[in-house]
Amino acid sequence: MKRLNWLFGLTCLAFASSGFAASGKLLATPGVSQVEGSAGGGIVPWAQLAGYASDDEIAINGFCSRADVSDYRLDVCGAQLNIYDRVEFSYAEQRFEVPALNTDIEQSIAGAKLRLYGDIVYSKWPQLSLGVQHKSLDDGSIANLLGAKDTSGTDIYLAASKLHLGALAGYNWFWNTTFRYSDANQLGLLGFGGPDSDKELLFEASTAVFLTHQIAVGVEYREKSNNLGLGEQDWQDVFVAWFPNKHVSVTAAWLDLGSIAGAEDQTGWYLSVTGYW
Amino acid sequence: MMKTLFTFVFAVMLVGCASSNNSTLYQQINGEQGVEKLVDSFINQIGRDEQILAYFKQTNVAHFRQGFITHLCSVTDGPCEYKGDNMVDIHTGMNIPEKDFNRVVELLINAMDEQQIRQTVQNKILSRLAPLRPEVIDI
Numbered sequence: 001m002k003r004l005n006w007l008f009g010l011t012c013l014a015f016a017s018s019g020f021a022a023s024g025k026l027l028a029t030p031g032v033s034q035v036e037g038s039a040g041g042g043i044v045p046w047a048q049l050a051g052y053a054s055d056d057e058i059a060i061n062g063f064c065s066r067a068d069v070s071d072y073r074l075d076v077c078g079a080q081l082n083i084y085d086r087v088e089f090s091y092a093e094q095r096f097e098v099p100a101l102n103t104d105i106e107q108s109i110a111g112a113k114l115r116l117y118g119d120i121v122y123s124k125w126p127q128l129s130l131g132v133q134h135k136s137l138d139d140g141s142i143a144n145l146l147g148a149k150d151t152s153g154t155d156i157y158l159a160a161s162k163l164h165l166g167a168l169a170g171y172n173w174f175w176n177t178t179f180r181y182s183d184a185n186q187l188g189l190l191g192f193g194g195p196d197s198d199k200e201l202l203f204e205a206s207t208a209v210f211l212t213h214q215i216a217v218g219v220e221y222r223e224k225s226n227n228l229g230l231g232e233q234d235w236q237d238v239f240v241a242w243f244p245n246k247h248v249s250v251t252a253a254w255l256d257l258g259s260i261a262g263a264e265d266q267t268g269w270y271l272s273v274t275g276y277w
Numbered sequence: 278m279m280k281t282l283f284t285f286v287f288a289v290m291l292v293g294c295a296s297s298n299n300s301t302l303y304q305q306i307n308g309e310q311g312v313e314k315l316v317d318s319f320i321n322q323i324g325r326d327e328q329i330l331a332y333f334k335q336t337n338v339a340h341f342r343q344g345f346i347t348h349l350c351s352v353t354d355g356p357c358e359y360k361g362d363n364m365v366d367i368h369t370g371m372n373i374p375e376k377d378f379n380r381v382v383e384l385l386i387n388a389m390d391e392q393q394i395r396q397t398v399q400n401k402i403l404s405r406l407a408p409l410r411p412e413v414i415d416i
Binding site for chain 2 (some may be wrong): 026027055056085121165167169170212213
């Protein structure tokens with residue numbers, strides 16, 4: 001986390017002093033930052049690339065998020081770079097706190113996303129992007145103990161997103177679907193793969209309605225594999241995202257993460273803030 | 278969770294249906310008078326934005342005003358037919374980038390806010406103008 005704080009500080013300083021800020025997209029259309037560092041919702045990466053860069057701009061964003069459920073807490077901070085709204089690079093560090101074992105699990109995630117086609121507002125077909133997330137546990141001892149095959153792994157995903165102007169009784173309607181090829185256990189925090197399981201294709205989706213220019217409410221769903229035989233369940237959330245301007249967004253959500261490492265009914269709050277330059 | 282979603286979508290639709298009626302978008306923005314006020318607001322917004330104003334240096338404002346009034350009237354199902362210059366001819370050679378196109382969309386949204394046009398009506402107007410983008414940018 002310390003490295004990241006430095007990175008943040010330097011980035012903020014550099015960009016605050018230069019007065020630079022990408023603002024070529026319409027308000028709210030880049031979405032927010034998901035827990036693995038990519039532009040998306042809260043738990044699902046979307047087809048949009050992070051930040052307000054249009055095809056001749058560069059954007060840099062930083063975010064921090066906290067998920068607080070019954071028996072665990074996850075803190076994430078990260079940053080994204082958007083180059084010409086064609087490619088997104090992201091880096092995030094996660095700290096997963098397990099009070100029962102008096103221990104933390106830390107994981108870093110480097111991501112890249114390529115926009116293959118379209119624009120969520122204007123193109124006839126949905127915007128389409130291909131992404132990767134390479135995840136690596138700092139200390140794999142708990143993952144190994146639980147029977148995970150690896151302590152690092154790479155997810156690949158294909159995401160499609162579309163914003164339909166005025167489509168729902170005059171309100172703007174957004175949807176995203178993502179197919180992810182992954183063997184990560186609980187995002188990778190519990191390692192990758194299991195005794196006799198391989199990578200599989202998983203389905204994720206989000207949908208939201210804009211109540212005003214600045215406020216969207218929606219739901220998300222993320223299918224999970226159960227490689228460790230610990231009863232890992234699909235994730236869901238209900239969220240409100242607030243975009244007061246093109247420099248900041250705040251997202252609050254209610255999470256239902258099911259069973260995590262044998263502890264059932266993990267529900268709780270999520271709060272995330274993204275800053276855009 | 279799905280139940281929550283369905284309830285939510287259903288509620289949004291109910292509210293939407295209750296507040297909408299059979300009138301055209303043109304009537305919902307107060308017809309001729311409303312369109313004129315909106316276009317005047319929009320022109321004021323452009324006048325205050327250096328970046329966008331630069332594209333209008335050669336423009337006859339009265340001609341633009343009348344053209345956009347007729348265009349909006351036609352797009353919102355009012356009793357007009359836009360017979361002015363076509364979008365491609367107007368914008369060819371201007372090389373308008375994505376970000377400036379979006380900036381103009383934002384100025385139009387500001388103008389609609391200024392004229393207190395309901396959010397749902399704003400979105401419907403934008404959804405009718407959005408398909409024109411390929412006839413405007415990067416040409």
